[in-house]
Amino acid sequence: MWKPLLIAIGLLSLICGAIGVVLPVIPTTPFLLLSAFCFARSSEKLHNYLVSHRIFGEYISNYYNHAMTPQHKFRTLLMLWCGIILSCVLIGATVPWIVLPIIATCVSIHIIRLKPRPDATPTATTVNAPVEDSTSEPRFADDHRA
Incomplete structure (x- = not known):
């Protein structure tokens, strides 16, 4: 249901x-x-x-x-503050100029404090790097044997 x-x-x-x-x-x-x-x-x-x-x-x-790449952090913070400033300008009242930046500051602190996440794209050195296996001979990262 x-x-x-x-x-x-x-x-x-x-x-x-x-x-x-x-x-x-x-x-x-x-x-x-x-x-x-x-x-x-x-x-x-x-x-x-x-x-x-x-x-x-x-x-x-x-x-x-709980992690973001530095590029995502930058884009997120840029869009957050552009949106907050644009909202304040369009609303035009005094209260949004006080409340919205406080909220944006708290969100910015949270985003900045997130641990950095490395880019997910593999490099040429990590693709064929040996993977240690204690039970058998060394395997390579692109080797799909179990």
Whole structure:
């Protein structure tokens, strides 16, 4: 009974998260996390698709690992502050000029304190680096033997 509802909510939040990737005023990560939550409880296939997705999977991985690459931190902070300043200018009242920067400062501190996550792209030296195995001869990273 709950599975179709969770799948529908997951798909709707996935669409909102996808829109949030290109529109800075819509938060991406909360929608993707809601999708992951719904899919984890309703469809293993959709959950696996989402967490292994080339774009969306990285948002979820960053959240699960409490880590971001330096490039993501920079982009996130830049978009956060541009959005806050634009919001304050468009609203024009005094209260947003006080409240929104305080919220943005707290979020910025949280983002800055996240541990750095190295880029996920392998280098030529790590692809063929030996993998130590205590039970047999050395294997290489691109060797898929168990």
